[in-house]
Amino acid sequence: MFFRASVLLLLLVALIVMVGALPAGEAVPVAIFQSPLFVLLLVLLGASCLACCFRWKPSWRRSGLLVTHLAVPVILVGALWGAIAERNLSVRCRIGDEPRTKLSLTRMDASVDLPFWLTVVDLDPLPEYVWHQTDPETPHGFRRAGRYVPGADGIVLPDGEVVGMDTLRPDGVSWSPRVELDSGSLLLFRRGPGEYCRATVRVEREDAATSVHKLEHGEAVTIDDVKLKLDGLAWVSDSDVWVKCLAMLSGRDVWESILVKPGREGRGRRFMLMHLTLPFALAVTDFQVERFPPDYALYAPSEMPDGDLLYEDTYSVGADGIVVDGDVLAAPETLRGDAEEWVSHLDLADGRVLNRQPPGDKHYEAELLVESADEAQTFTLAVNHPVSYGGWRFYLVSYDRDPSGPNYVDLTARRDPGRLWVVVGVWLLMAGTFLNAFSPTGRDADA
Amino acid sequence: MHDLWLKGMMGVALVLYAAVVLLYATDRKRMAWGAMIVAWTGNASVVGLNGWLVGDPPLGNMYHVMVFLSLCMFPALLVLVARDRLSGLLPWFAGAAFFPLIGALFMKEGALWRRVPALQSVWFVPHVVSYMFSYALCTVAFLLALVQGGLLLKARWRPAADSYASAAYSILRLAFPFLTFGLLSGALWAEEAWGRYWSWDVKESWALVTWLFYLIYFHCRKHVVLMPWVLWAHLAAFASLVITFLVVNLGLIHKLSSALHGYA
Numbered sequence: 001m002f003f004r005a006s007v008l009l010l011l012l013v014a015l016i017v018m019v020g021a022l023p024a025g026e027a028v029p030v031a032i033f034q035s036p037l038f039v040l041l042l043v044l045l046g047a048s049c050l051a052c053c054f055r056w057k058p059s060w061r062r063s064g065l066l067v068t069h070l071a072v073p074v075i076l077v078g079a080l081w082g083a084i085a086e087r088n089l090s091v092r093c094r095i096g097d098e099p100r101t102k103l104s105l106t107r108m109d110a111s112v113d114l115p116f117w118l119t120v121v122d123l124d125p126l127p128e129y130v131w132h133q134t135d136p137e138t139p140h141g142f143r144r145a146g147r148y149v150p151g152a153d154g155i156v157l158p159d160g161e162v163v164g165m166d167t168l169r170p171d172g173v174s175w176s177p178r179v180e181l182d183s184g185s186l187l188l189f190r191r192g193p194g195e196y197c198r199a200t201v202r203v204e205r206e207d208a209a210t211s212v213h214k215l216e217h218g219e220a221v222t223i224d225d226v227k228l229k230l231d232g233l234a235w236v237s238d239s240d241v242w243v244k245c246l247a248m249l250s251g252r253d254v255w256e257s258i259l260v261k262p263g264r265e266g267r268g269r270r271f272m273l274m275h276l277t278l279p280f281a282l283a284v285t286d287f288q289v290e291r292f293p294p295d296y297a298l299y300a301p302s303e304m305p306d307g308d309l310l311y312e313d314t315y316s317v318g319a320d321g322i323v324v325d326g327d328v329l330a331a332p333e334t335l336r337g338d339a340e341e342w343v344s345h346l347d348l349a350d351g352r353v354l355n356r357q358p359p360g361d362k363h364y365e366a367e368l369l370v371e372s373a374d375e376a377q378t379f380t381l382a383v384n385h386p387v388s389y390g391g392w393r394f395y396l397v398s399y400d401r402d403p404s405g406p407n408y409v410d411l412t413a414r415r416d417p418g419r420l421w422v423v424v425g426v427w428l429l430m431a432g433t434f435l436n437a438f439s440p441t442g443r444d445a446d447a
Numbered sequence: 448m449h450d451l452w453l454k455g456m457m458g459v460a461l462v463l464y465a466a467v468v469l470l471y472a473t474d475r476k477r478m479a480w481g482a483m484i485v486a487w488t489g490n491a492s493v494v495g496l497n498g499w500l501v502g503d504p505p506l507g508n509m510y511h512v513m514v515f516l517s518l519c520m521f522p523a524l525l526v527l528v529a530r531d532r533l534s535g536l537l538p539w540f541a542g543a544a545f546f547p548l549i550g551a552l553f554m555k556e557g558a559l560w561r562r563v564p565a566l567q568s569v570w571f572v573p574h575v576v577s578y579m580f581s582y583a584l585c586t587v588a589f590l591l592a593l594v595q596g597g598l599l600l601k602a603r604w605r606p607a608a609d610s611y612a613s614a615a616y617s618i619l620r621l622a623f624p625f626l627t628f629g630l631l632s633g634a635l636w637a638e639e640a641w642g643r644y645w646s647w648d649v650k651e652s653w654a655l656v657t658w659l660f661y662l663i664y665f666h667c668r669k670h671v672v673l674m675p676w677v678l679w680a681h682l683a684a685f686a687s688l689v690i691t692f693l694v695v696n697l698g699l700i701h702k703l704s705s706a707l708h709g710y711a
Contacts, residue, residue, distance in 0.1 A: 007666045007673060014659035018687075021652035033647050079644075088642060292561050316561075326450075361564055383564040384640050395642040412642040422644060426631045433624035438530070 006048040013041050043080075046073035064436030071428035078421025086416045090397065094408045099281035099371045115205075116224060120243050120262040122200035125233060126150055126217060127175045128190040129168075131157060134183075142186065149196045149217060155187065163187060195232045199243055199262070215245075225250035279372070280390055284381075284409050286367035287399060293317040294342050294359040296330070300352045309353060317342075322354070330354055358401075366396055366409050381411070391415055449500060453493055457552050460489035460517070464548070467541035476537075483541055487521040490548065494518050506575040507560040509696055513551035515575075519583035520544035523621070531617045536587065543586045570636035578629035582692060584622035585661075589685040591615040596678055615681065616668065623661055630658050653691040660684030 020032040032038060049072040056062050126149050132142035148155045154164040161181060168187075169175055179187040196217045203223055204210045213221055213228075220229040227248040233241050243260045295316050299309035315322045315329070322329040330346055335354075337343050346354040365382035370389050379387040386395045395412040463486030470479035493514050497505035505511040524540040527533045562571075591611045598608035633651070634644040645651060664680040667673040 003666075003670055004672065007663060007670070010659055010663050010666065014656050014663065017652050017659070018656045020647065021649050021656065360561060362561070363564055363567065384568040384636075386639060386642065393642065395640070397641070414642045419638075423635070426635060430624070430628050430631050433627040437620050437624045 002048070002051070006045075006052075009041060009045050009048060013038075013045060016041070042076055046076040049073050060439075064432050064434075064439055066432075067428055067435060068432030071425045071432055073425075074428060075422055075425030078418035078423075078425060080418070081421065082416045082418030086414065086418070088412065088414045088416070091394075091411045091413050092408050093282070093284040093411060095284050095287045095366075095406060097283055099283035099369055101278050101281045114226060114247060114249075116226075117204040118228075118245075118260055119202045119204070120199050120260050121202050121212070123241075123243060123262045124198045125241070126196040126198060128196065129155060129179075129187045130190050132186040132188060134185055145185070147190070148187075152216065157181075159183065197230060197233050197243065199230055201228075201260075220248075278390070278392070281371040282394075283369045283371075284366050284411075285369045285378070287364070287406050287409055288366075289364040289399070289406065290362045291359040292362045295357040296322060296335070296346070296354040297357055298329070298352060298354055312352070314357065315354075364396070364399065366399075368394060393419075449496065453496060454552065456489050456493045456496070457514070457548055460486045460493065461545060461548050461552070463489065464517075464541045464545040468538045468545075471538040471541075479537060479541075483521060483537060486541070486544070487518070490514070490518045490544070501560050501562075503560075503562045504572050504575075505560075506572065506579075507562060507566065510551050510554040511560065512575065512579060513547040513554065516547040516579050516583055517544040517551070519576075519580045520587070523580060523583045523587075527618065527621060530621070533614060533617060536614065536618075539587050539590055540583075543583065543590060565640055568636055568639065570632050570639070574629055574632045574636060577625040577632065581622040581625035581629060582688065584618050585626070585685060585688055588615040588618040588622065589681070591618070592678060592681045592685075596682075599678075612677070619661065619664065619681075623665070626658055626661065630654055650691065650695050653687060653695055657684055657687040657691050660687050 016032060016038055049069040052069045053066055056066060058066065129148050129150070131145045131148060133145040134141060135143040146158070148157070150165065150168055154162060154168055156162050161183060163179060163181065167176070167179055175189055177189040181187065198217060199215050200212060201215060202210055202212050205224070211223070213223060215221060215228070215230045217230050217232065220227045222228075229246050231244040231246045233243060241262070243262055245260055293316070295314050297314045298312040300312055302310050315324065317332070317335060319332070320328060321331040321335060329348070334346060335343055342356055342359075344356050348354065363382070365380055365385075368379045368381045368387055370377050370379065370387075372390070377389070379389070381387050381394060381396045383396055386393045388394075393414045393416075395414070397410045397412050399406040399409045463482045467479045467482045467486065470476075470482060494505055497511055497514060501507065501511075506515060520540040520543055524533075524536060527536060592615050595608045595611040595615065598604040598611065633654070637646065638644045660680055661684045664677060664684055667677045667680050
C-alpha cells in the first residue's frame with residue numbers, strides 16, 4: 001500500500017509538472033508550482049523517500065537505493081528552507097560609483113520605483129507610414145523615402161507637404177491604408193503590429209490626489225519630479241499589448257523601463273523603493289565587454305511598390321567575410337570601415353542590402369570591490385562565476401547597452417541558507433543513481 | 448569546402464551504420480563489428496571537424512548534438528557489453544545511430560555557432576554529453592519496448608517479449624544515472640549562472656517530467672500489482688523525452704519554445 005501510494009505521488013507530481021509545462025498561458029506555471037497542493041505533494045514525496053530509508057536495513061547491496069532516497073528529502077529541506085528564508089534581489093550598480101552599504105534593490109520582476117500609481121486609461125496605437133516618392137528609374141516607379149509616425153498634426157514630410165489627420169484618419173477611427181499625395185508620391189500604411197502609440201495616463205498619489213496626462217510617443221513629461229515618456233508597445237500576444245514607458249527618477253540620469261498594462265483601473269504598477277543595508281560596502285569599479293563580430297541580415301528589394309525590403313537570411317562573418325554557398329558575398333575588407341568599425345550596411349552589386357545586426361557578447365566581466373571594516377577585496381565577476389562574500393552570492397546578470405558604453409551593471413544578490421543542503425542533496429542523488437547502476441549487485445537490489 | 452568533407456564523412460558513416468544492421472542480420476557478426484568501428488570513426492571525424500570549425504566543443508545547436516547523439520551509441524553499447532554482456536544489441540545501436548545522423552545531414556550546419564557567455568561554463572560539456580549518452584540509450588530501449596509491445600499481442604510470444612523487456616531494463620539502468628546527472632548538473636549550472644536552480648522553464652519542466660516517468664518505470668517493475676504499467680510508463684517517459692529534446696528545441700509548438708534554452 002505504501003509503495004503504491006509513493007508511485008501515485010510520483011505520478012501526480014509528474015502530471016502537475018506536465019500541466020504546468022503545457023502551452024496554456026504564461027501565468028499558469030507559477031500558479032501551479034507555488035500552489036499549496038504542489039508543495040504538499042513534494043513534502044509527502046520527501047517523507048515517503050525518508051520512510052523508505054528507515055524501512056530498509058543498511059547494506060552495501062542497497063547502498064545506491066539508500067543514498068538516492070536520502071538525497072530527495074535533503075534537497076527538499078534545502079529548497080524549502082531557501083524558499084522561506086532566501087533573499088534574492090536584483091541590484092543595479094553604476095560603474096565607478098563609490099562603495100555603498102545601502103543598496104537600492106528591486107524585486108526580480110521590477111525595474112523601477114515610482115512614487116505614484118500609474119494607470120493607462122486610454123491607448124491609441126499609432127501606425128507607421130512608409131513614404132514612397134516617384135522615381136522613374138525603379139521598375140515600379142517609386143522608391144522608399146522614409147518612415148513616419150503621425151504626430152498630433154499628422155505627418156509633416158521633408159518636402160514640406162503636410163498630411164493632416166483628416167486625411168490619415170477620415171472617420172476619426174480607422175487609418176487610411178493608402179494616401180495618394182498631390183506630388184504623386186504615396187503614403188502606405190505599414191502592416192504588422194504597431195510599435196508606436198499615444199496614451200492618456202492617470203496618476204494617483206499617496207494623498208489620493210490624481211491628475212491626468214496625455215503622452216505622445218517619445219515626448220517626455222515631468223510628473224512629480226519623475227520624467228516619464230512613452231516608448232512604444234510591447235506585444236505579449238496578438239490580443240495582449242502592454243505600454244512601454246521610460247521613467248527617470250529625480251536625482252538620477254538613467255532612463256529605466258517599465259511596462260504598464262492598459263485598462264487596469266487603479267491597478268497600474270507601483271514599485272516601492274527598497275533598501276538593504278549590507279554588513280559591507282559594495283561597488284563595481286570596472287567593466288569590460290568583448291563582442292563577437294556582428295551578424296549581417298541580407299535584404300532583397302521587393303517587386304511591389306508598397307513592400308518593404310524582403311528579408312532573406314542572416315549571416316555570420318567568418319575569416320573570409322560572408323560566404324554563401326561557397327561564394328563570397330562580402331569580403332572582410334568591405335565590411336570594415338575606415339576606422340576598422342563594422343559598416344552599418346552594405347549595398348551589394350545586385351541591389352540587395354546587408355544590414356549589420358547588434359553584435360553578440362563574447363564575454364563580459366565586472367570588477368567588484370567589497371569593503372568591510374577590516375579589509376577591502378576585489379573580485380572578478382562574470383557570467384557563471386558568481387562571487388561569494390559574507391553569506392551573500394553576487395551574480396553578474398546584464399549591463400546597459402548605451403551606444404557610448406555601459407553605465408551600469410545588473411547584479412543578482414542572493415542569500416540562501418538552504419543552498420548547502422540542496423548542493424549536498426544533488427550530489428548525493430547523482431552519486432546514488434550511479435552507484436545503483438554500476439554496483440555488481442545493483443540489479444538484484446533493484447529487481 | 449569543409450561542407451563536402453562533412454557531408455561525405457556523414458554519408459560514409461550512414462552507409463556503414465546501415466551495413467552493420469544488414470551484416471548482423473545475415474550472421475556476419477565479426478564484419479558487423481568491424482563496420483561499426485569504421486562507422487563510429489567516421490562519425491567521430493565529423494564531430495572532430497565540427498569542433499575544429501567552431502573552436503569549441505561542438506555541442507551548441509541541434510545539428511551538433513544530432514551528430515554527437517549518433518556518436519554516443521557505440522560507447523554506450525560497449526559499456527553494456529562490459530557490464531551485462533549484451534553484445535546482441537549491436538544492430539539496434541547501429542540502427543539507432545543511423546537516424547540522428549540522417550537528420551543532421553539535412554540540417555544547416557552550424558559552423559559559425561558562437562559560445563555565448565551563459566554557455567561558457569565547466570558544466571556545459573558534462574551536462575550535454577551526459578544527456579546525449581542517456582538519450583542514446585533511451586532510444587534503443589524504446590525500440591526494444593516497441594518490439595516487446597508487439598510480441599505481447601500473442602501469448603506464445605510472451606517469453607520473447609520478456610527478453611526484450613529485460614534488455615530494455617538493463618539499458619535504462621545505465622541510462623538513468625546519466626539522465627539524472629544531466630538534469631541535476633543543469634540545476635547546479637543555472638545556480639552559478641543566474642542564482643536560481645530551477646526556473647520552471649519549459650525545457651526544464653519537460654526534462655523533469657521525463658525523469659519522473661523513468662522513475663515511475665523503475666518503481667513499477669518492483670511491484671507485481673504495478674507490473675502491467677511498466678510498458679506504459681516506459682512509453683510515456685520516451686514520449687516526454689522526445690518533447691524535451693525535439694519539440695521544445697525545434698520550436699515545433701510555438702508556445703513550447705524555451706526562453707532559457709533558446710541557444711540549445
